[in-house]
Amino acid sequence: MDFNVFISGVLATITDPLTLLLVFVGTFMGLIFGSLPGLTASMGIALLIPLTFTLDPVPAIGMMLGCYVGGIAGGAVAAILLNIPGTPSSVVTTIDGYPMARQGKAGEALGWAVFSSGFGGLISWLILVIAAPSLAVLCTSFSAPEYASLALFGLTIIAAVSGKNLAKGVIAGLLGLMLSFVGVDPIWGELRFTFNNINLMSGINLLPALIGFYSIPQILESCTEENKVDTSGIHLTLKDIIPPPKKMWESKINIIRSSLIGTAIGIIPAAGANIAAFLAYDQAKRFSKDPESFGKGNHNGIIASEASNNGVCGGAMVPLLTLGIPGDAVTAVLLGGLMIQGLTPGSILFKEHMDVVIGMFTTMFIGTILMVLIQLVGIKLFVKVLSVPTNYLNAALVVLSLVGSYALRNNIFDVGITIVLGLIGYIMTRGGFPMAPTVLGLVLGTMFEREMRLALRSSHNDWSIFFTRPVACVFVIISFLFVINSLYKAWKEKQKEKALKPPNL
Amino acid sequence: MKAMQRNSKIFELGVSIMLFCLAGFLIYVANTTGMPASDGMSSMDFPRGIFVVMMILCAYVGVNSVFWFMKHPKTAEESSKPKEPMVKRKAVLTFIFICIYALLWNVIGFSLSTFVFFTVESRMLDSKRPLKWAIIIGLGAMVLMYLVFGVLFKVQFPEPILEMVRGY
Secondary structure, three states, X not given: OOXXXXXXXXXXXXXOHHHHHHHHHHHHHHHHHHHOOOOOHHHHHHHHHHHHOOOOHXXXXXXHHHHHHHHHHHHHHHHHHHOOOOXXXXXXXXXXXXXXXXXXXXXXXXXXXXXXXXXXXXXXXXXXXXXXXXXXXXXXXXXXXXXXXXXXXXXXXXXHOXXXXXXXXXXXXXXXXXXXXXXXXXXXXXXXXOXXXXXXXXXXXXXXXXXXXXXXXXXXXXXXXXXXXXXOOOOOOHHHXXXXXXXXXXXXXXXXXXXXXXXXXXXXXXXXXXXXXXXXXXXXXXXXOOHHHOOOOOXXXXXXXXXXXXXXXXXXXXXXXXXXXXXXXXXXXXXXXXXXXXXXXXXXXXXHXXXXXXXXXXXXXXXXXXXXHHHHHHHHXXXXXXXXXXXXXXXXXXXXXXXXXXXXXXXXXXXXXXXXHHHHHHHHHHOOOOOHHHXXXXXXXXXXXXXXXXXXXXXOOOOOHHHHOHHHHHHHHHHHHHHHHHHHHHHHHHHHHHHHOOOOO | OHHHHHHHHHHHHHHHHHHHHHHHHHHHHHHHHOOOOOOOOOOOHHHHHHHHHHHHHHHHHHHHHHHHHHHOOOOHHHHHOOXXXXXXXXXXXXXXXXHHHXXXXXXXXXXXXXXXXXXXXXXHHOOOOOHHHHHHHHHHHHHHHHHHHHHHOXXXXXXXXXXXXXXX
């Protein structure tokens, strides 16, 4: 990357007040969504996407990235104050965060969470900026077989995000693929599964589907819960929150190690922030001089969890931007947001839209800084947010969801799609089917089918093209190994459960 | 715990049957509407393959669910306990309200239907809170949504009544 081009791109972004404002809005919204148990960063990004239609790519994506960074960091608030993880990635924060809060050190715990999230985000951002352009250069020679095998690899990630039941995860992924078939055939141009409905001729739009699968089931689930959160006893000041610089310096190794673990896990597709947090916590405990104190209010546990889960953000952006493969479920939604902006991740993005890429890097950096500042200044607000009555919150989320679907094409049909898919998503969630594979199938399905069929046409239906081209062959083999590994893990898990089950007397 | 697991298994079986039937129906549609390709894969070949795999997996999950029910029949203790509804009343009502809300957009317009929905939904979810607050917050939500989306982001919401009042 040319240094002068980089600097001019950065200056263009930071001198645009609209971009800065939108990154602020996105980060703030992400923190709110992350703080509230039951709401996720994915949902926040899905609801933000409709606001970005009339915007230029850089401020639009900046807002989504701010929401991503804020959404992951915001989970620590409820985790520390209420022992309820605000997001799945903040489960590990509860282990030491809540005990610290019970010892009257809630402010200190929150401070460690805020600064660790900031450091984790910045370190992974640095690796993103260095690694992504180099990896994109390697991808310039990719053509249909390579893209098809990459998409296949992305689809096999379904196995990893399936949770405990692989078969259910694959079914959910296949549902996403099935939805991607609706509309125009990518090779022959014929209409498929439109049932003579003019609204289906352009296919099932990604945004109404995202909102339907992520937002509606969660709303239906949470409307049955009573709002019992009472934060009236919690009083925090800025002085309580900022950790002593000496203690921060003493924890530098833990901060750097956890951030690097998070970044590495983020780069591996589908591993996710949750795994990064557990791994980093385990390592922090192993290297600690006082491992017995972990779980009883050791601030190093919070550092490990928060630095790693925000470290995932930059890492997950590497495969997303260079290969078009989402690093986790949240970046799958982000990928949808990029596609809606007309940007296709990969080497073409770096070649033809370098200004957008630099804008993304800059806004991600700004979002990370803002995430720390907003939490420091506004921590009282986030504590208050936890006690917003869920009846008003749920009603507002429904309105936002339907408006978000409608705003894409000003078409009430999209609202109908959201409602129908939302109902299907709710029923599937109740049956233990995960939603992340459905989104992956929907996002990657069209690309996989198109590139696979193009590759076969160019090779005159010779399937060996996927094995004779080295990069394609590597990805196909990795995909199969990934699937076999997931099957093996699922089988091992089942054997473990059988062994632990008490015998019938 | 057992009741929750039983409910989850019922949903699991229901989803398997639903998606099995859907995949079967789509195979029928693919066979009756697809055009054969002169070269390479036709437009329905790949979808057909996916539908077949879907049916196989749904059958597998469905059969596993049935075996689970056979291995875990309801005990006398479970039968004597009050039956927990599969879907809570509030969730059902919320979904019905969402459908009515969406249908009302073209009848009374986005703004009015947002106010009505917000008030009714928030009151239904928590009837202990005073009605006046539901009305006030509903009005506020209506104005905020219209200003942000309708005015700032220029989304063209259907507003038949407001347009009639304005005389367009």
